[in-house]
Amino acid sequence: MxxxxxxxxxxxxxxxxxxxxxxxxxxxxxxxxxxPKNLNYLWTFGxxxxxxxxxxxxxxxxxxxxxxxxxDMAFSSVEHIMRDxxxxxxxxxxxxxxxxxxxxxxxxxxxxxxxYGSYKAPREILWILxxxxxLLMMMTAFMGYVLxxxxxxxxxxxxxxxxxxxxxxxxxxVVTLLxxxxxxxxxxxxxxxxxxxxxxxxxxxAVALHIWALHIPGSNNPTGVSVKSGQDTVPFHPYITMKDxxxxxxxLVLFAFFVFYKPNYLGHSINYEIADPLKTPEHxxxxxxxxxxxxxxxxxxxxxxxxxxxxxxxxxxxxxxxLDTSRVRSAKYRPIFRQFFWLFVIDVVILGFVGANPxxxxxxxxxxxxTAYYFAHFLLIIPLVGLIENPKPLPASISESVLANHPKGExxxxxxx
Amino acid sequence: MSTLDSHDSERRxxxxxxxxxxxxxxxxxxxxxxxxxxxxxxxxxxxxxVEVDLAxxxxxxxxxxxxxxNPVFIRHRTAKEIEEAKSVPIADLPDQDARNxxxxxxxxxxxxxxxxxxxxxxxIMLGVCTHLGCVPVGEAGEFGGWFCPCHGSHYxxxxxxxxxxxxxxxxxxxxxxxxxxxxxxx
Numbered sequence: 001m002x003x004x005x006x007x008x009x010x011x012x013x014x015x016x017x018x019x020x021x022x023x024x025x026x027x028x029x030x031x032x033x034x035x036p037k038n039l040n041y042l043w044t045f046g047x048x049x050x051x052x053x054x055x056x057x058x059x060x061x062x063x064x065x066x067x068x069x070x071x072d073m074a075f076s077s078v079e080h081i082m083r084d085x086x087x088x089x090x091x092x093x094x095x096x097x098x099x100x101x102x103x104x105x106x107x108x109x110x111x112x113x114x115x116y117g118s119y120k121a122p123r124e125i126l127w128i129l130x131x132x133x134x135l136l137m138m139m140t141a142f143m144g145y146v147l148x149x150x151x152x153x154x155x156x157x158x159x160x161x162x163x164x165x166x167x168x169x170x171x172x173x174v175v176t177l178l179x180x181x182x183x184x185x186x187x188x189x190x191x192x193x194x195x196x197x198x199x200x201x202x203x204x205x206a207v208a209l210h211i212w213a214l215h216i217p218g219s220n221n222p223t224g225v226s227v228k229s230g231q232d233t234v235p236f237h238p239y240i241t242m243k244d245x246x247x248x249x250x251x252l253v254l255f256a257f258f259v260f261y262k263p264n265y266l267g268h269s270i271n272y273e274i275a276d277p278l279k280t281p282e283h284x285x286x287x288x289x290x291x292x293x294x295x296x297x298x299x300x301x302x303x304x305x306x307x308x309x310x311x312x313x314x315x316x317x318x319x320x321x322x323l324d325t326s327r328v329r330s331a332k333y334r335p336i337f338r339q340f341f342w343l344f345v346i347d348v349v350i351l352g353f354v355g356a357n358p359x360x361x362x363x364x365x366x367x368x369x370x371t372a373y374y375f376a377h378f379l380l381i382i383p384l385v386g387l388i389e390n391p392k393p394l395p396a397s398i399s400e401s402v403l404a405n406h407p408k409g410e411x412x413x414x415x416x417x
Numbered sequence: 418m419s420t421l422d423s424h425d426s427e428r429r430x431x432x433x434x435x436x437x438x439x440x441x442x443x444x445x446x447x448x449x450x451x452x453x454x455x456x457x458x459x460x461x462x463x464x465x466x467v468e469v470d471l472a473x474x475x476x477x478x479x480x481x482x483x484x485x486x487n488p489v490f491i492r493h494r495t496a497k498e499i500e501e502a503k504s505v506p507i508a509d510l511p512d513q514d515a516r517n518x519x520x521x522x523x524x525x526x527x528x529x530x531x532x533x534x535x536x537x538x539x540x541i542m543l544g545v546c547t548h549l550g551c552v553p554v555g556e557a558g559e560f561g562g563w564f565c566p567c568h569g570s571h572y573x574x575x576x577x578x579x580x581x582x583x584x585x586x587x588x589x590x591x592x593x594x595x596x597x598x599x600x601x602x603x
Contacts, residue, residue: 177455181485277483
């Protein structure tokens with residue numbers, strides 16, 4: 001992406017246009033962008049995430065044409081979409097399921113970055129932009145979940161906005177400002193609708209910066225070894241476009257399974273009960289993708305402490321590039337880190353289960369241990385393992401590692417007979 | 418020539434600082450309406466008080482009314498409940514502030530400071546958990562008062578926090594007795 005484009009339009013009209021607005025040569029550079037030739041399917045999630053964002057934008061804009069952001073009408077307007085609007089049920093189920101699919105993809109994408117050390121130099125800014133996108137996604141998903149104005153919408157909104165009341169001195173002022181009243185009410189619903197419509201476009205902007213920052217160093221790859229020559233790369237099109245396209249189709253199969261067979265599986269049935277500001281449901285839980293963070297919030301038996309721990313669980317991701325002391329990127333060559341990586345994944349899954357269960361009995365203890373481990377992973381394990389670990393020898397180049405897997409005379413794939 | 422130079426640079430400095438200062442103050446002033454519009458509007462503030470007749474509430478019975486969008490608990494406490502609340506030493510309370518809008522700030526959280534003196538039977542307070550805003554369930558929890566189902570805070574029969582993550586006692590809203598049984602909240 002850096003440097004002058006080698007693209008020379010042949011067509012005189014294209015030449016004239018590109019000289020004034022070089023969008024053609026930019027697109028061309030995008031398509032021929034040299035990409036490591038050893039990328040595996042975990043690298044297809046960037047494309048899948050872009051697709052998810054487009055799906056949410058398109059379905060969301062259409063849903064907004066039929067939805068009414070008012071406390072007296074929001075719930076019934078969602079039912080109106082489900083029952084009366086042509087294909088409304090489909091559009092809403094795609095949008096609601098789409099939120100979950102978006103988070104499945106983003107978690108895989110983040111864990112891939114953690115496993116292969118994609119956050120390390122020279123890609124720290126790229127990683128930080130990614131964490132910012134995660135935060136924007138969480139805000140958008142939270143505000144979107146409030147809009148149907150069911151019981152879980154209302155009480156989720158109440159609990160999450162009340163988190164800000166833990167801020168010393170100005171907490172109550174901030175919460176009143178967020179609510180526009182003395183509780184979550186019509187002004188809150190109205191502004192959440194406005195912001196839920198706005199935020200995806202902010203995400204589009206952040207994604208543009210994320211992709212820009214990606215195109216300076218180029219993609220990381222499973223070996224973590226930097227590209228050394230043209231031998232190590234293939235052009236983005238048709239190699240990566242095809243691979244991304246295939247993965248996107250497989251992902252859409254899973255997506256469609258939920259939309260058509262289990263549309264409410266990832267939600268909560270109590271959200272089909274209209275919001276009642278005078279009665280909290282017995283068991284309130286956030287959407288599944290927030291559960292690990294919710295578990296961290298509840299692990300600390302102090303209001304401000306819990307809020308700080310929950311915020312810290314995400315903020316710590318910003319510092320990951322500097323917490324990691326290892327010079328080797330990929331966990332493939334880091335035998336000790338690789339095991340701790342999977343322990344971390346298990347820990348986050350445990351936190352998810354803790355978050356889904358009531359804060360009683362041994363769930364509290366498990367939650368506290370899992371929370372401690374979560375932070376220990378970043379603050380102790382990652383810095384220390386990098387210092388004491390003896391990494392395996394790295395391949396001299398991407399090409400060499402590819403050839404080592406497929407020695408000469410033994411082609412990777414045999415043509416079908 | 419040199420005098421002209423210095424004259425010119427003074428003029429530029431003045432323009433630079435002047436433009437910067439006006440831009441900064443102007444931005445701050447223009448930003449305020451955009452922030453303040455988020456605060457409660459006149460129609461929200463107008464819903465400031467409600468009147469409730471306490472006469473039909475039997476001993477041991479509770480009602481929940483809505484005040485400014487929030488639930489308010491009114492409980493006609495039993496003698497046993499009042500006795501239990503009175504017997505707790507202040508030192509045992511995680512929050513020793515009465516949190517009662519009708520008396521001086523910082524008054525100790527004795528049972529009598531949680532109600533209006535002479536009307537100890539009626540406990541009136543906001544049904545909003547001081548942790549994260551859920552509505553606690555009545556006659557529940559380890560202290561026979563209220564229990565918040567969201568994150569497990571236990572309140573006693575005077576609505577004081579005893580166990581769990583909530584930092585403060587349930588807040589007592591401003592209220593007054595218009596007559597012997599008619600109470601005006603807000």
